[in-house]
Each structure stands twice: as structure tokens, then as C-alpha cells.
Amino acid sequence: MQIKKYSLHFGKRILAKNLDVILAEDKINIISGGNGVGKTTFLDFLAGVGPKTATGEKIGVPAQRDIAYQLQNIHFFPTLTVKQTIEMYRRFGNSLLEDNESFKKIKQTVLDSIWHLKVGQLSGGERKIVLTYGQCLLNKKLYIFDEPTSGVDTTNAKIILKLIAALVVNNEKTVVMTSHNLDQLDGLPFSKIDF
Ligand SMILES: Nc1ncnc2c1ncn2[C@@H]1O[C@H](COP(=O)(O)OP(=O)(O)OP(=O)(O)O)[C@@H](O)[C@H]1O
Numbered sequence: 001m002q003i004k005k006y007s008l009h010f011g012k013r014i015l016a017k018n019l020d021v022i023l024a025e026d027k028i029n030i031i032s033g034g035n036g037v038g039k040t041t042f043l044d045f046l047a048g049v050g051p052k053t054a055t056g057e058k059i060g061v062p063a064q065r066d067i068a069y070q071l072q073n074i075h076f077f078p079t080l081t082v083k084q085t086i087e088m089y090r091r092f093g094n095s096l097l098e099d100n101e102s103f104k105k106i107k108q109t110v111l112d113s114i115w116h117l118k119v120g121q122l123s124g125g126e127r128k129i130v131l132t133y134g135q136c137l138l139n140k141k142l143y144i145f146d147e148p149t150s151g152v153d154t155t156n157a158k159i160i161l162k163l164i165a166a167l168v169v170n171n172e173k174t175v176v177m178t179s180h181n182l183d184q185l186d187g188l189p190f191s192k193i194d195f
Pocket residue numbers: 010015033034035036037038039040041042051
């Protein structure tokens with residue numbers, strides 16, 4: 001997948017001009033850069049929900065129905081239990097993926113102990129883990145995550161990233177995410193795109 005001549009401006013403020021971005025198919029693509037450089041807006045553009053002032057030619061980017069996009073500040077049904085939430089994702093997605101070691105591990109170490117709690121009762125980090133687990137179950141071609149590990153402790157961040165890596169390694173999906181913490185990606189296949 002490739003974006004040619006990506007440009008973004010807000011009024012007179014130019015954030016990107018004619019950038020060419022190639023997305024690796026076999027690695028997690030990390031959009032990296034300081035606060036406010038336009039990382040989230042690029043993800044919005046990729047997902048087809050960006051502002052009109054974000055433009056560029058998308059080559060090989062799938063249709064919106066084949067894209068899973070997890071926003072940074074997740075809003076979800078607080079009265080559903082974790083079990084109900086995951087079961088909903090299972091219906092939409094590919095529950096066979098749960099046989100993967102990373103899925104099993106996160107289920108056992110995190111999800112099982114909160115399985116019957118309501119999403120509204122969870123901590124911010126726990127909520128993120130539940131929803132990232134669900135997103136990874138979806139059967140899409142392109143997965144976009146905006147800072148999936150922010151607010152998550154180091155141990156759980158590693159587990160989440162392994163889950164995301166399983167999409168590219170075992171499942172041949174394209175993954176794009178933003179992160180301010182590249183150290184967490186040590187040992188995982190990733191390719192950095194600087195903004
Ligand atoms: N609708 C808008 N009108 C004007 N400026 C905007 C609008 N939306 C975003 N911006 C500005 O564009 C810049 C890029 O925003 P964006 O959310 O893409 O940054 P980011 O790189 O993801 O930052 P962070 O790392 O802090 O999340 C910011 O300075 C933001 O204030």
C-alpha cells in the first residue's frame with residue numbers, strides 16, 4: 001500500500017506537503033513524530049475520515065469496509081461486560097485467531113480476571129486491552145491503531161503489541177499505528193515512518 005503526495009494544511013498552517021508513504025506489508029508500520037505534527041490526521045485520512053484539507057493518492061488502500069480503525073480515545077458501551085464485548089467482536093470477526101499464543105496469553109493474564117465486569121468499571125488501560133483484543137479479532141485487510149499502548153503498563157503494552165504483531169506475522173494483514181514509545185517495540189517486526 002502506498003500514499004503518494006500526501007499533503008495537509010489547516011488554514012495557512014502546512015503540516016505535510018507532497019509526502020510519499022509506503023506501508024510495509026510484513027511489518028507494523030509506526031507513524032512517529034512529536035505532538036501535533038499530524039500523525040492522527042494521517043490515520044484519519046487513511047481510514048477515509050480525514051479533513052478535506054488532507055489530500056493524496058491512495059494506492060492499494062482497501063475500501064473502508066475492509067479497514068479497522070481504533071481511535072486513541074475509545075468510546076464504548078460501558079454497560080456491556082467484557083464477555084459480552086468480546087463475544088460481539090467474535091461474531092463480526094475471526095475467532096480462530098484466539099488459538100494464537102499471544103491471544104491466549106492476554107486472555108489468561110488479563111481478560112479472564114475481568115471477564116464478568118462491565119466495561120464502564122474497568123481502568124483505562126484494561127479498557128484499551130479489551131478493545132484492542134476485539135479489534136484484532138476483526139477480519140479486515142488494514143488495521144489502524146492510534147496509540148494503542150498509551151495508558152497501558154509496560155507488561156501489558158508488550159502483550160498488546162505482540163497481539164498486533166500477530167496480525168502481520170501470521171495473518172498477512174497491513175497494520176499502521178502511532179506510538180510515542182518505540183522502546184516497547186524491541187524484538188517485534190516494525191518499520192518507522194517519520195512525520
Ligand atoms: N480541525 C482542525 N482545525 C485546525 N487545526 C487542526 C484541526 N484538527 C487538527 N488540527 C491541528 O493539526 C495538528 C495535528 O493534529 P494531530 O492530532 O494529527 O497530531 P498528532 O501528531 O497526532 O499529535 P499527538 O502526538 O499530540 O496526538 C495539531 O496541531 C492540531 O491542533
